Amino acid sequence: MREPHVVRAPSIKPASGLPAAHETHGEPRPGVSQPRLNEPRVAVDVDIPSDVSQIERVVSLVTDLCRDLSLPKRHYTLNIPVALSEALSNAIIRGNHEDPSKYVHLRATVSDVALVIDVTDEGSGFDMRDIAHDPTSPEDLQREDGRGLFLMRQLMDRVEQIHGPHHILRLTLNR
Amino acid sequence: MREPHVVRAPSIKPASGLPAAHETHGEPRPGVSQPRLNEPRVAVDVDIPSDVSQIERVVSLVTDLCRDLSLPKRHYTLNIPVALSEALSNAIIRGNHEDPSKYVHLRATVSDVALVIDVTDEGSGFDMRDIAHDPTSPEDLQREDGRGLFLMRQLMDRVEQIHGPHHILRLTLNR
Amino acid sequence: MSFTLKKQGDVVVVDVEGQLIVGNRQELKQKVLDEVEKGERKFLIDFAQTGYIDSSGLGVLVSLSKKIREHGGELRLADLNDDLQTLFELTKLDTLFQISDTRERALEGF
Amino acid sequence: MSFTLKKQGDVVVVDVEGQLIVGNRQELKQKVLDEVEKGERKFLIDFAQTGYIDSSGLGVLVSLSKKIREHGGELRLADLNDDLQTLFELTKLDTLFQISDTRERALEGF
Numbered sequence A, B: 001m002r003e004p005h006v007v008r009a010p011s012i013k014p015a016s017g018l019p020a021a022h023e024t025h026g027e028p029r030p031g032v033s034q035p036r037l038n039e040p041r042v043a044v045d046v047d048i049p050s051d052v053s054q055i056e057r058v059v060s061l062v063t064d065l066c067r068d069l070s071l072p073k074r075h076y077t078l079n080i081p082v083a084l085s086e087a088l089s090n091a092i093i094r095g096n097h098e099d100p101s102k103y104v105h106l107r108a109t110v111s112d113v114a115l116v117i118d119v120t121d122e123g124s125g126f127d128m129r130d131i132a133h134d135p136t137s138p139e140d141l142q143r144e145d146g147r148g149l150f151l152m153r154q155l156m157d158r159v160e161q162i163h164g165p166h167h168i169l170r171l172t173l174n175r
Numbered sequence C, D: 001m002s003f004t005l006k007k008q009g010d011v012v013v014v015d016v017e018g019q020l021i022v023g024n025r026q027e028l029k030q031k032v033l034d035e036v037e038k039g040e041r042k043f044l045i046d047f048a049q050t051g052y053i054d055s056s057g058l059g060v061l062v063s064l065s066k067k068i069r070e071h072g073g074e075l076r077l078a079d080l081n082d083d084l085q086t087l088f089e090l091t092k093l094d095t096l097f098q099i100s101d102t103r104e105r106a107l108e109g110f
Ligand SMILES: Nc1ncnc2c1ncn2[C@@H]1O[C@H](COP(=O)(O)OP(=O)(O)O)[C@@H](O)[C@H]1O
Pocket: A086, A090, A091, A094, A095, A121, A123, A124, A125, A126, A131, A145, A146, A147, A148, A149, A150, A167, C055
């Protein structure tokens, strides 16, 4: 997904680095023509030290981008900042255990159809399906923790995991 | 430089996708250790339709990023917006001849040492060394055009070309 | 990002400027607990100047509320904008706190 | 981004809100030339609300100035912030235009 920044000319195929409507998941389907771009399509990559004090600034960076690309206001004032903070703090604290030798990588792409955010950590991962308790239930309402995944699921259209050499949490918010 | 957005876990090596101090140009040197990151390091990729009306919003996107990453104010109010506008309008008008089937690609990376912006167009390129006239000379002062490269050179620390399958103009501004 | 504590009558009013998130929630917690230690019992957090709150920020509000109640006091909230109101509704925390539209209204009934 | 033209005395004052760049400079050019066509001769462009200007924006200022001079008129500029002042100095265009600190000062001497 990332490669050394070498002096080499990229091939310009619109959207080749960015998800098109039909390829937000999985490999691009051969033979499916690329939709015409009428708007800039953007991908941002951020390497983040495993330090929670970095979260606020990384969140601003993504929300400013979303504002510049004319996403709905509510998305960049509520849905994205809250869900992204959750994903980043889980990656930094639960995934990387705040180990300063480890990094969290964020990749956010904005296309005409959706914002997709991948948050990658260097931890051993977990299984999201195990986290299904309801923090709004009377038993849990007064608990201090356990609202992170719940909020991401409430505020995003999709929350998914990708298990590979590194753990990735993918948040998708349709436009 | 860009690849299809497939579901695949990236390997996390800090700065592997982004230029470190010693590798802003050329291949990363093997055996040179990566400097420790204390700040988020950011790369943004934008596919831009060949339409000058897109310039303002793409410029905001980059200047907002630079503000969020605490670059000096003057950089994101003067140097970057002006130089980047020049690079984009040259790429759209001179490079792509405003052909709607062509795109301009922007890649901006911010590290602790510099902002590096690559603007790639689908035109046949030109040789920057041929453009050496001085638009501040009395003969040229009243000309309407011919100030683009001059301004980029004045406002950036380095302006370079990369000739490959596509024409790339690289702007570097040290922090 | 900063927290300002002011006494209005017998109520400690806390202004949250900016975000209330994992990076700074301990600071809020400590500042309020220090006041509880000193004997204060009525607390009002005013969110008029607050951006967003994450789950750990919400968690701190829940735990402070509990701690203050254990000391016979109360924590109330005021001035949630639409986004924050939504956040409290999503998490049903709007049922746990007394939430007022304005600081004045919150102080009146306290 | 918008251009507003107002008559103050015998001077046409143009406010440039936002950027003056390749995407909108033609609009400015046309608006001013229309006024020249109608017989106006004194023009003042006020940059108090302007963000940045690119080389094509500078180019339009140069060509408008020339055109207005050919008709026996003059184009003056006012209210450049530090960034814009630097831009005019870099390009030596500060030697081509009469530039005033404020709109009032520019109008006084016109
Ligand atoms: N990136 C991650 N790596 C490993 N475990 C995680 C990660 N994200 C979440 N978890 C696990 O999921 C649990 C629930 O997370 P969450 O709903 O955010 O609540 P909280 O973090 O407050 O416990 C965490 O306690 C942790 O065990």
